[in-house]
Each structure stands twice: as structure tokens, then as C-alpha cells.
Amino acid sequence: MRLNTAQFLISQAWSAILRNGAITGAAITNISVALCVLGVFVLTAYNLQAQAMQQAAAVEITVDLAKDAKRAEVEKSLRANERVKAVRFVPKAEALEGLAQRWGLDFSTLSRVGNPLPDAFRVVPVKPDDIEAIAEQAEQIPGVAEARYAQQTTTKLLKLARGIKLAGLVAVIILGTASLLLVSVTIRLTIYARRREVRIMQLVGATNWFIRWPFLLEGWFQGTTGGIVATALLLPGYAYLASLISSNLGFIRPVQSTELMVALGIGLVLMGSLFGVLGSLIGLQRYLQEV
Amino acid sequence: MIHIQDVSVAYPKGIQALSGVDLHFERGEFAFITGASGSGKSTLLQLIYRELEPTRGQVIVDGHDVSQLPRHRVPLLRRKVGVVFQDFRLLPMQTVWENVGFALDVIGATKRDKHHRVPLVLELVGLADRADAYPDQLSGGEQQRVCIARALVNTPPLLLADEPTGNLDPVISLNIVQLLCDIADRGTTVLCATHDTHIVDAMQRRVVALVQGVVVRDEKTGGSYDAA
Numbered sequence: 092m093r094l095n096t097a098q099f100l101i102s103q104a105w106s107a108i109l110r111n112g113a114i115t116g117a118a119i120t121n122i123s124v125a126l127c128v129l130g131v132f133v134l135t136a137y138n139l140q141a142q143a144m145q146q147a148a149a150v151e152i153t154v155d156l157a158k159d160a161k162r163a164e165v166e167k168s169l170r171a172n173e174r175v176k177a178v179r180f181v182p183k184a185e186a187l188e189g190l191a192q193r194w195g196l197d198f199s200t201l202s203r204v205g206n207p208l209p210d211a212f213r214v215v216p217v218k219p220d221d222i223e224a225i226a227e228q229a230e231q232i233p234g235v236a237e238a239r240y241a242q243q244t245t246t247k248l249l250k251l252a253r254g255i256k257l258a259g260l261v262a263v264i265i266l267g268t269a270s271l272l273l274v275s276v277t278i279r280l281t282i283y284a285r286r287r288e289v290r291i292m293q294l295v296g297a298t299n300w301f302i303r304w305p306f307l308l309e310g311w312f313q314g315t316t317g318g319i320v321a322t323a324l325l326l327p328g329y330a331y332l333a334s335l336i337s338s339n340l341g342f343i344r345p346v347q348s349t350e351l352m353v354a355l356g357i358g359l360v361l362m363g364s365l366f367g368v369l370g371s372l373i374g375l376q377r378y379l380q381e382v
Numbered sequence: 383m384i385h386i387q388d389v390s391v392a393y394p395k396g397i398q399a400l401s402g403v404d405l406h407f408e409r410g411e412f413a414f415i416t417g418a419s420g421s422g423k424s425t426l427l428q429l430i431y432r433e434l435e436p437t438r439g440q441v442i443v444d445g446h447d448v449s450q451l452p453r454h455r456v457p458l459l460r461r462k463v464g465v466v467f468q469d470f471r472l473l474p475m476q477t478v479w480e481n482v483g484f485a486l487d488v489i490g491a492t493k494r495d496k497h498h499r500v501p502l503v504l505e506l507v508g509l510a511d512r513a514d515a516y517p518d519q520l521s522g523g524e525q526q527r528v529c530i531a532r533a534l535v536n537t538p539p540l541l542l543a544d545e546p547t548g549n550l551d552p553v554i555s556l557n558i559v560q561l562l563c564d565i566a567d568r569g570t571t572v573l574c575a576t577h578d579t580h581i582v583d584a585m586q587r588r589v590v591a592l593v594q595g596v597v598v599r600d601e602k603t604g605g606s607y608d609a610a
């Protein structure tokens with residue numbers, strides 16, 4: 092494209108944006124509302140999932156040792172597994188003490204009766220997802236009597252986390268499509284208002300791309316601005332809410348990570364610009380069918 | 383330059399706008415297309431810049447069959463054809479200057495070229511002092527002249543003028559048509575649809591007369607409806 096033409100098209104787009112101030116404003120509002128809803132959904136899903144994962148991560152595997160087990164070798168084998176984050180030895184006395192505490196019994200009385208508990212290792216997985224595999228592998232190690240964990244709770248939590256992830260994805264797709272439609276309808280309105288202009292351009296010999304560019308730039312501008320507005324509303328809002336929740340409801344810990352915020356912001360802006368451009372392309376298609 | 387061979391145009395609802403039209407125009411020729419309102423003058427011109435396709439027959443412009451033209455070549459055809467539309471078709475949000483310049487923007491002309499040519503054609507149609515006005519601030523005749531200026535500005539080899547004097551007073555009308563004739567004499571093919579008999583009489587050029595979509599008369603030189 093020649094520089095003259097590029098300059099001309101950009102100035103056309105810009106003056107159209109200024110001229111159609113009301114429609115441009117409506118389009119930007121639409122896009123930012125849609126993206127805000129999307130963002131709220133993503134944040135909610137992300138937090139629910141993080142919560143479930145956190146709970147699941149608290150689950151440990153208890154690896155009971157057989158009577159004749161060689162403790163050092165079992166520990167070595169356990170640590171050799173790269174999916175294992177931490178391994179801690181729990182002598183049977185400590186285990187009994189824990190038991191006594193949990194049931195409110197007197198430890199010294201209990202230990203006089205005798206300690207039926209085996210020595211054990213507490214194993215923490217790197218990812219909660221791996222808990223089942225680690226337990227199975229641990230049982231293969233010579234000297235291990237049994238590997239136990241709170242199976243039901245963990246599986247439920249993991250299932251929940253996966254479900255939330257999936258539901259979030261589906262919601263993002265649905266909401267994304269809805270916002271795309273919204274944008275394309277808005278842009279179609281802009282184009283409808285200028286359909287005579289479009290026709291005149293065609294009749295004096297403008298190519299369809301020449302006609303498209305200013306609209307695409309306009310759509311891109313609207314989408315990007317919408318994304319920036321959504322980010323500017325959502326991120327501080329979330330940060331405020333998150334700090335409010337974590338200081339007042341101690342048991343819920345909202346995710347407060349800069350990385351997540353940056354990723355969300357970039358995601359919303361990119362999504363806005365993509366929607367703007369795609370929306371104008373879709374909206375234009377009808378009017379540029381005939382030549 | 384233009385070959386119209388056995389062309390018929392039927393609009394939906396059975397309106398037969400043109401039937402069996404055969405016409406040939408040489409390069410640099412000037413011709414009036416005359417006929418009563420609704421006789422098919424605009425339809426004939428629309429075929430040439432492919433706003434319409436014929437229902438039957440062929441329209442060949444500068445060696446290309448217009449109906450066979452692939453979509454992406456249509457803009458290139460239209461750049462070779464300057465059109466003065468009967469309804470002007472000016473961009474309402476652009477000034478006179480921008481409207482005329484637009485025909486140059488479309489072909490990627492340089493800023494320099496634009497600043498050279500736009501004032502020239504505006505001068506030619508007598509609108510140099512209205513360059514910054516918007517179309518709705520102009521009289522009908524002034525809008526018509528903007529449209530003429532836009533059609534002329536990139537010196538197309540073919541010029542179609544649909545009632546270019548419909549809103550002009552007799553003196554300006556004659557000036558404009560004289561201008562079109564001069565342009566034709568410099569090698570541009572010019573077709574001018576009109577029902578202004580005075581002008582046709584005054585110029586004594588080729589006349590093609592239509593009645594209800596049929597060519598009833600085609601003379602090398604002549605007055606308005608005298609022989610019809």
C-alpha cells in the first residue's frame with residue numbers, strides 16, 4: 092500500500108470516529124461491558140479453581156512402612172520421583188501422638204497399651220492431579236506396606252476443579268461469541284448509516300479493500316479502547332474486592348497475583364481489538380457483496 | 383471504445399427498460415442520448431460502468447466484456463469511466479474539495495498531484511470559491527457542477543454525463559456542454575444523456591434517441607427531435 096493511501100485511509104478512519112462520536116461511544120461501551128462480563132467470569136472461575144486446587148494440594152499421601160523396611164532406601168525411592176514435592180518421616184510415636192490429640196486421648200496412657208501404628212512417610216505431590224499415580228508408584232517400592240490418602244475428598248476436589256475449568260472455557264466461548272456479535276451489529280449500524288457513502292466509493296472506483304480499511308481501523312480502535320476501558324474498570328475493582336474479602340473472610344483467599352492481572356489485562360485488550368476487527372469484517376461483508 | 387450489442391435490460395416486475403439496443407461509440411466521440419423521462423437513458427449509461435448488467439446481449443468497454451469482468455477488476459473499469467450522476471451522489475460529510483479529491487485518493491494519487499488538479503477542475507466548473515462548502519450548503523446546480531468536477535478530475539478516457547445540465551440555468555448549461563465537447567475533442571469519449579432540446583440543437587453533434595427502451599434514431603449530427 093502506498094504511503095499516500097495509508098495516510099488517507101487512517102485520516103478517513105479517524106475523522107469517521109470523531110464524526111460518529113455517539114455511535115463510537117456506544118460501540119466502545121458495548122465492547123467494554125461485554126469484556127467486563129467476560130473478565131468477571133474468568134476471574135470467578137479462576138478463583139474457584141484455585142480454591143479447589145489449594146484444598147486438594149493440602150492432601151498428603153501417607154506411606155506406611157512394613158516392619159522390616161529399610162527406611163533410607165524407601166525415602167530415596169520416594170524422593171527420586173520428580174512428581175513429589177516433599178517427603179517427611181513420621182515415626183510411629185509421632186503418629187500415635189497425633190492420633191491421641193485428634194481423638195482427645197491421653198498419649199501416655201495410650202502408649203502404655205502399645206503402639207500398633209507403623210512408621211510412615213508423609214509425601215506431598217507437586218501437582219494434586221498426580222496424587223493417585225504417586226500413591227500407586229509408592230506401593231511398588233519394596234518395604235512399603237500401604238500408601239493412603241483422602242481419596243474421596245481429593246478426587247471430588249480435582250473433579251470440581253476440572254469442571255470449573257471446562258465451564259469457564261465454555262462460558263468464555265459463549266460470551267466471546269456474544270460480544271463478537273454485539274460488535275459486528277454495532278459496526279453494521281455504522282456501516283448502514285454510511286451505506287450510500289460506501290456505494291459512492293464503489294462507483295468512483297474504490298476497491299473493496301480501500302473501503303474496508305477505514306472501517307477495520309475504526310473497529311480496531313473501538314475494540315481496543317473497549318478492552319482498555321474494561322481492564323481499567325475490572326482490575327482495580329478486583330484488587331479492591333480481593334483485599335476486602337481476604338481481610339474480612341479469612342478462610343477465603345482470593346488469588347492476588349500480578350501475573351494474573353497483567354495476563355487478564357493483555358487478554359482483554361487483545362480480545363477487544365480482535366473482536367473489533369472481526370466484527371467490522373463480518374458487518375462489512377453484506378455491504379460489499381455487490382460490486 | 384464502447385460496443386453495445388443487442389442489449390436488453392429487464393427490471394424485476396417485468397419492466398423492459400431497454401430492448402435490442404445496438405450502439406457503437408468511437409474513441410473521442412461525443413454523443414447525446416435523448417428521450418423522454420423513463421425511456422432508458424440512465425439505464426443505458428449504468429450498463430457501461432457496470433452498475434447494471436444486461437439481461438441479454440454484450441457491453442464491451444475498451445475491449446472488455448463488462449459482464450465477464452471478475453469482481454476485483456470492476457473498480458479498475460470504473461476508474462476509466464468518469465460519471466456525472468443524475469442524482470449527484472456526493473459524499474455528504476466531505477467538502478467540495480474533498481469530494482473532488484476523493485476520485486484521486488481512490489487511485490492513490492500523491493498529495494501534490496491532488497493540490498494541483500483539484501483547484502484546476504473546480505476553476506473549470508466555476509466553483510473555486512466554494513471549495514470548503516459541504517454539499518448540503520450548495521444549490522442543486524452547484525452540486526451538479528461538483529459532480530462534473532469529480533468526474534473530470536482524473537481525466538478518464540470515458541465520460542458519462544447523466545443530465546449534467548438538469549439543474550443549471552441556460553447560460554451555464556451551454557458552457558458546461560461546450561466544456562464536455564471540448565473534452566471530447568481532446569480524445570475523451572463523452573456520452574451525455576439529456577432532454578434539453580436547446581442544447582442538442584445548439585451543439586449539432588451525434589444524437590441517439592430512445593423511446594421506451596428502443597433506439598429510434600441515431601444520427602451523426604443533428605438537432606433534437608426533428609427527424610424522430
Ligand SMILES: Nc1ncnc2c1ncn2[C@@H]1O[C@H](COP(=O)(O)OP(=O)(O)OP(=O)(O)O)[C@@H](O)[C@H]1O
Nearest residue numbers: 393394397399417418419420421422423424425426
Ligand atoms: N431500479 C429499478 N427498478 C425497476 N425499474 C426501474 C429501475 N430503474 C429504472 N427503472 C425503470 O426503467 C425505465 C427506464 O428508466 P431510466 O432511469 O433509464 O429512464 P431515464 O431515461 O433515465 O429517465 P429520466 O429522464 O427520468 O432520468 C423506467 O420505466 C423506470 O421506471
Ligand SMILES: [Mg+2]
Nearest residue numbers: 423424468544
Ligand atoms: Mg435518468
